[in-house]
Amino acid sequence: MTQAEIKLCSLLLQEHFGEIVEKIGVHLIRTGSQPLRVIAHDTGTSLDQVKKALCVLIQHNLVIYQVHKRGVVEYEAQCSRVLRMLRYPRYIYTAKTLYSDTGELIVEELLLNGKMTMSAVVKKVADRLTETMEDGKTMDYAEVSNTFVRLADTHFVQRCPFVPATENSDPGPPPPAPTLVINEKDMYLVPKLSLIGKGKRRRSSDEDATGEPKAKRPKHTADNKEPIPDDGIYWQANLDRFHQHFRDQGIVSAVANRMDQIFRSLPVGYNISKQVLDQYLTLLADDPLEFVGKSGDSGGGMYVINLHKALGSLATATLESVVQERFGSRCARIFRLVLQKKHLEQKQVEDFAMIPAKEAKDMLYKMLSENFISLQEIPKTPDHAPSRTFYLYTVNILSAARMLLHRCYKSIANLIERRQFETKENKRLLEKSQRVEAIIASMQATGAEEAQLQEIEEMITAPERQQLETLKRNVNKLDASEIQVDETIFLLESYIESTMKRQ
């Protein structure tokens, strides 16, 4: 794990789970697998705090444990899984586009809680949906269940590994930690539940209705007394499936752009005849992007989507775009040239790009220093004498992608830090505005006059309001940038992963 990734993990853990979890999490990422006491000792945290932190991390699938010999349990962090936290909004939004609000909330609950039983999810989501509905209307459990089943069928949610039921009557002491198992066919098996009920609105009047003071109510609600039908069967969001979807989306949109370029003049309707479709596909296959390949002519030919090439093209497009935005269009021209011709000498670059030597030199060095382009030595003689060696400029896509990915991690870390800094700077003002809003809200609830509300609102002066506006704008910009950079990260990671698999 690079320093940049560790730093980013640290920021993410701290923002979502607090400092204690961050300390333990980062320590595990740095040092690898460790038992409980060593963690406590090395981080200087109390045993209780470490236990709490580990519970949270395990619940959220960020840390796994393994029982070693002599009963020692070791904990290991999954750095890449921590980085996925950046993508949570995207997962939730995707669920929304595919399965509407119900799907959105199901995925959101699963991500926020790490893992849950189906009955718990259904109940929670039904309650939340009911809150947003008009008075008197409620959300039926059955509808939520249906959406859940659809999510499971399309593999967007999957079952967590579970404790196997042990039939042996082993009198020995129970193991220090259970070994969790899951096999392929069980992963998307929805338990046969008959969840009957409707969502409940959370009304504050309910709590006073019973006449007893709040504190006297038992801590556990009545639901816990009923046996949970799917006890022990936990579900989690299947991030890989979402990634698949993103990848497909990326390729489809790239192809769509391509299609637009080529067929802008042709009318595009939904009743495309077979002939026209054939033409489209042939053109795609011949297209230099090489997304679609034709394999064989049997049955009219089979068209295959070459996933790796597609990802490669997307990654290359990203690199080109970065060069363009960072260094200008002339640099981009040189970059594309070197990409296309694979290896070029200094002189050739100047000639092909039609850029004066001095400028071409300057641009090449800029890109070289930032590792977008690399130099390849080709010796003419066995003694590698410099005067008798070719030096060719080339683009190594894999290493350039890795470099760019590393920069992305740093960028996001910077963005998060800046956002936290901005928020901290204006902490006092933010708290004040929150307090004022709370006061206004409570006053509105108890029915206050317009004049009183006006008075309270004026507690925040005009320049302060301005400051708040600026803060909000900046934070929004920083957040949006984070989201944007994460998309690039996803693209690059997919490409690198696909390339590594083929080697």
Added chain:
Amino acid sequence: MSFAHCCIPSTENSAWHMVFLIGSLNTQAPSTMASRGGGRGRGRGQLTFNMEAVGIGKGDALPPPTLQPSPLFPPLEFRPVPLPSGEEGEYVLALKQELRGAMRQLPYFIRPAVPKRDVERYSDKYQMSGPLDNAIDWNPDWRRLPRELKIRVRKLQKERTTILLPKRPPKTTEDKEETIQKLETLEKKEEEVTSEEDEEKEEEEEKEEEEEEEYDEEEHEEETDYIMSYFDNGEDFGGDSDDNMDEAIY
């Protein structure tokens, strides 16, 4: 012959600086320089590769040497690309901020213990600053977790309070009494599973925490005539507004 360190500045705070050791390019033949240096400097001005191949011809002016680290915010040559706007962008942005706020409120967000105030105050006794005995706020499925992660939760019972209140004057017997009380109450209390080694440590912790017991809320109720919000010292005012969560959380 002069040497110059040439740092090619990178556009951001990266750790990569390419350092070229270049001699000033003059047309003097290497042999004369070598003889001047008494043979010591032979080959000092020579590089491992041919300068011309990389494009720096003889006599070319090189960029001036950099004597300080690159500026923190170098001027941007090109305007950044505008961020995605539109319905999708807005929605995802709002989602992100909402999630951030939501996660801070969940029990998974562990806050470090509030530092002790300088003077012990009466209301401290009635502040429910955290879950009982530092345990966690939520209920994980303990069957799925290693046993060692469970934190023992002590449930106080009525008998305990009556035993603790009367203080014994002699200090040595106080310890003994406490141990005896503890042994008695250990039998009466409901316990959850712990490992052997932890028990000793817990006993030590218990001894220290005798003075600062966190009573169950129900017991508070019976000891005072005031409702719990009476002891609110206004510290969390404004942070508890759960009703208006549609405001953006930063």
